[in-house]
Amino acid sequence: xxxxxxxxxxxxxxxxxxxxxxxxxxxxxxxxxxxxxxxxxxxxxxxxxxxxxxxxxxxxxxxxxxxxxxxxxxxxxxxxxxxxxxxxxxxxxxxxxxxxxxxxxxxxxxxxxxxxxxxxxxxxxxxxxxxxxxxxxxxxxxxxxxxxxxxxxxxxxxxxxxxxxxxxxxxxxxxxxxxxxxxxxxxxxxxxxxxxxxxxxxxxxxxxxxxxxxxxxxxxxxxxxxxxxxxxxxxxxxxxxxxxxxxxxxxxxxxxxxxxxxxxxxxxxxxxxxxxxxxxxxxxxxxxxxxxxxxxxxxxxxxxxxxxxxxxxxxxxxxxxxxxxxxxxxxxxxxxxxxxxxxxxxxxxxxxxxxxxxxxxxxxxxxxxxxxxxxxxxxxxxxxxxxxxxxxxxxxxx
Amino acid sequence: xxxxxxxxxxxxxxxxxxxxxxxxxxxxxxxxxxxxxxxxxxxxxxxxxxxxxxxxxxxxxxxxxxxxxxxxxxxxxxxxxxxxxxxxxxxxxxxxxxxxxxxxxxxxxxxxxxxxxxxxxxxxxxxxxxxxxxxxxxxxxxxxxxxxxxxxxxxxxxxxxxxxxxxxxxxxxxxxxxxxxxxxxxxxxxxxxxxxxxxxxxxxxxxxxxxxxxxxxxxxxxxxxxxxxxxxxxxxxxxxxxxxxxxxxxxxxxxxxxxxxxxxxxxxxxxxxxxxxxxxxxxxxxxxxxxxxxxxxxxxxxxxxxxxxxxxxxxxxxxxxxxxxxxxxxxxxxxxxxxxxxxxxxxxxxxxxxxxxxxxxxxxx
Numbered sequence: 001x002x003x004x005x006x007x008x009x010x011x012x013x014x015x016x017x018x019x020x021x022x023x024x025x026x027x028x029x030x031x032x033x034x035x036x037x038x039x040x041x042x043x044x045x046x047x048x049x050x051x052x053x054x055x056x057x058x059x060x061x062x063x064x065x066x067x068x069x070x071x072x073x074x075x076x077x078x079x080x081x082x083x084x085x086x087x088x089x090x091x092x093x094x095x096x097x098x099x100x101x102x103x104x105x106x107x108x109x110x111x112x113x114x115x116x117x118x119x120x121x122x123x124x125x126x127x128x129x130x131x132x133x134x135x136x137x138x139x140x141x142x143x144x145x146x147x148x149x150x151x152x153x154x155x156x157x158x159x160x161x162x163x164x165x166x167x168x169x170x171x172x173x174x175x176x177x178x179x180x181x182x183x184x185x186x187x188x189x190x191x192x193x194x195x196x197x198x199x200x201x202x203x204x205x206x207x208x209x210x211x212x213x214x215x216x217x218x219x220x221x222x223x224x225x226x227x228x229x230x231x232x233x234x235x236x237x238x239x240x241x242x243x244x245x246x247x248x249x250x251x252x253x254x255x256x257x258x259x260x261x262x263x264x265x266x267x268x269x270x271x272x273x274x275x276x277x278x279x280x281x282x283x284x285x286x287x288x289x290x291x292x293x294x295x296x297x298x299x300x301x302x303x304x305x306x307x308x309x310x311x312x313x314x315x316x317x318x319x320x321x322x323x324x325x326x327x328x329x330x331x332x333x334x335x336x337x338x339x340x341x342x343x344x345x346x347x348x349x350x351x352x353x354x355x356x357x358x359x360x361x362x363x364x365x366x367x368x369x370x371x372x373x374x375x376x377x378x379x380x381x382x383x384x385x386x387x388x389x390x391x392x393x394x395x396x397x398x
Numbered sequence: 399x400x401x402x403x404x405x406x407x408x409x410x411x412x413x414x415x416x417x418x419x420x421x422x423x424x425x426x427x428x429x430x431x432x433x434x435x436x437x438x439x440x441x442x443x444x445x446x447x448x449x450x451x452x453x454x455x456x457x458x459x460x461x462x463x464x465x466x467x468x469x470x471x472x473x474x475x476x477x478x479x480x481x482x483x484x485x486x487x488x489x490x491x492x493x494x495x496x497x498x499x500x501x502x503x504x505x506x507x508x509x510x511x512x513x514x515x516x517x518x519x520x521x522x523x524x525x526x527x528x529x530x531x532x533x534x535x536x537x538x539x540x541x542x543x544x545x546x547x548x549x550x551x552x553x554x555x556x557x558x559x560x561x562x563x564x565x566x567x568x569x570x571x572x573x574x575x576x577x578x579x580x581x582x583x584x585x586x587x588x589x590x591x592x593x594x595x596x597x598x599x600x601x602x603x604x605x606x607x608x609x610x611x612x613x614x615x616x617x618x619x620x621x622x623x624x625x626x627x628x629x630x631x632x633x634x635x636x637x638x639x640x641x642x643x644x645x646x647x648x649x650x651x652x653x654x655x656x657x658x659x660x661x662x663x664x665x666x667x668x669x670x671x672x673x674x675x676x677x678x679x680x681x682x683x684x685x686x687x688x689x690x691x692x693x694x695x696x697x698x699x700x701x702x703x704x705x706x707x708x709x710x711x712x713x714x715x716x717x718x719x720x721x722x723x724x725x726x727x728x729x730x731x732x733x734x735x736x737x738x739x740x741x742x743x744x745x746x747x748x749x750x751x752x753x754x755x756x757x758x759x760x761x762x763x
Contacts, residue, residue: 031445
């Protein structure tokens with residue numbers, strides 16, 4: 001095997017046990033197990049005595065049920081900690097245990113509700129009702145691809161301000177790409193704060209006369225095109241919506257900036273989650289680079305669903321050869337059917353494991369200093385607290 | 399197997415779970431399950447290999463001298479990656495050739511990476527002759543507005559492009575025999591495809607409305623089918639079932655549900671009864687048997703190795719039994735299922751052609 005620098009090991013238990021860690025953001029592309037990772041981290045941290053709230057966005061149904069989440073209700077619900085042998089055993093957890101005062105809450109984000117609440121909190125009842133009924137608001141609050149990301153961040157900000165938990169674990173929305181999560185809030189902010197909006201709200205009142213004239217030529221054309229393509233009613237709806245919104249927000253961007261600063265603040269740790277597949281790791285690479293560029297604190301990479309073998313000393317080639325030896329021997333082949341199957345399976349797993357390693361090496365050679373934690377593939381879908389606990393046990397360095 | 403309403407030309411057979419491989423069909427006049435479908439929409443949960451399957455389907459549909467457009471709508475440059483190409487522009491260009499065989503000529507796959515801004519520019523040019531409007535629109539943030547927030551507008555621009563490609567004719571002939579769209583993930587598919595309703599909040603009358611209505615007609619016609627990609631895991635399977643129900647429940651008779659493509663299927667090494675027995679048992683029950691077998695194979699390592707292999711065997715059996723459950727759930731909607739093998743050494747262009755062949759062998763194309 002070629003000598004490659006082995007990446008430093010990401011010690012998730014240490015991250016969890018460090019009381020200075022207040023926010024853990026799990027991000028990565030879709031389908032890599034972000035939600036499971038976030039939930040497993042939350043459970044383990046609670047078992048280590050921390051007061052945790054897990055903010056999930058789109059959990060698998062059974063996993064959600066196992067945490068007592070039956071609907072999107074935007075309220076943190078207490079999750080009873082399971083009585084697990086591994087968890088209450090002090091030696092492994094450095095003295096903390098499930099009964100040493102830790103607690104776990106979980107909530108599912110309802111993005112529309114979160115948005116509605118912002119509106120209700122900032123506008124008088126009449127105006128709020130007007131905004132909530134506007135078709136543009138309805139589309140923005142439930143359809144806009146950045147809204148979920150934005151509201152996840154908004155909710156994170158709210159939970160942080162509430163200060164009722166000492167650790168918040170956030171699962172980011174299943175974006176088409178991991179980067180959406182960083183960009184969407186700003187995109188939304190930029191739009192709501194944008195030139196078009198400003199013009200639609202106060203087309204006649206901007207600046208000096210010359211400026212107005214210059215704007216009007218271009219603006220007339222723009223509104224002309226919009227009216228032509230969309231119809232005049234649409235433009236009117238937008239204007240109503242925007243002016244209603246404008247009076248209540250002193251600047252949407254300000255809010256976006258606050259959350260952005262929160263993400264950069266000490267106490268926040270980003271975990272990039274990936275599976276050992278080229279696409280997922282490519283996204284992880286982009287994300288790592290982007291976090292560095294934004295000055296956001298990366299704790300490391302969680303590599304989910306890694307296949308390892310307890311019998312790695314038996315190579316794929318030798319295993320296959322042995323299977324063939326048995327299969328070739330007619331009389332004994334039937335007798336050793338189970339062994340033949342086991343040997344073939346082992347060879348397959350070794351090949352898979354090697355392929356995964358090669359894929360992972362592309363990442364680790366490009367980012368040799370990013371600590372990596374491997375989480376073994378579970379034979380069955382993780383859908384209950386015991387399963388989350390098993391995932392959590394793999395965080396231990398021991 | 400009980401199928402709800404098999405599409406025209408669907409063949410019975412295969413194993414008890416799903417429509418299985420059928421090798422008796424190398425003749426050139428072959429029936430496929432989706433005769434008459436010209437717009438193939440491919441969706442699935444993130445991570446299930448949606449783009450790869452869309453690419454394989456395009457290749458499969460192209461063989462036999464056909465011309466197929468593979469369209470991407472999320473700006474991820476996934477097609478370029480799957481076909482091992484540099485990033486693609488907003489332009490229809492040939493990216494692959496389907497292999498020819500003794501009985502059939504090859505075919506061409508074209509690709510288009512559609513983004514809403516370019517589609518809007520094109521739309522303005524095409525319908526309003528507003529070639530220079532784009533710049534002004536960008537300057538005033540209208541592009542941002544149109545492509546990010548206007549309800550449904552972004553989607554109607556993208557689906558509109560697909561509908562246009564399906565209907566496009568040159569000297570009386572269809573330009574493309576089929577269009578394959580690598581669509582958004584299942585969670586957004588209903589909204590994405592049901593454009594007419596989505597834009598109704600935006601435009602009750604006017605050109606966009608008309609445009610949306612045309613798109614709506616194409617999508618609700620028998621010329622369109624939505625295929626779902628899944629792996630044999632709980633959540634992707636759940637998304638397929640939810641997605642199928644959503645499409646069937648859409649107004650105007652719903653949108654035609656296509657096939658279910660089960661991706662990354664790994665062969666099991668044990669017969670089903672044996673799998674269940676191993677899955678239900680404990681690894682130490684087999685240690686002794688394995689130890690004898692290993693000895694007979696001339697492997698030293700004794701009981702320790704036997705124990706480790708027994709643990710692997712049990713894990714495999716548990717996983718395989720779990721997959722059987724998921725496979726049965728995927729059969730519930732009564733749609734044809736196609737199995738695509740796991741490409742063990744990682745996906746590459748060769749693997750893509752293998753998946754295309756698997757789709758053809760099973761009658762998906």
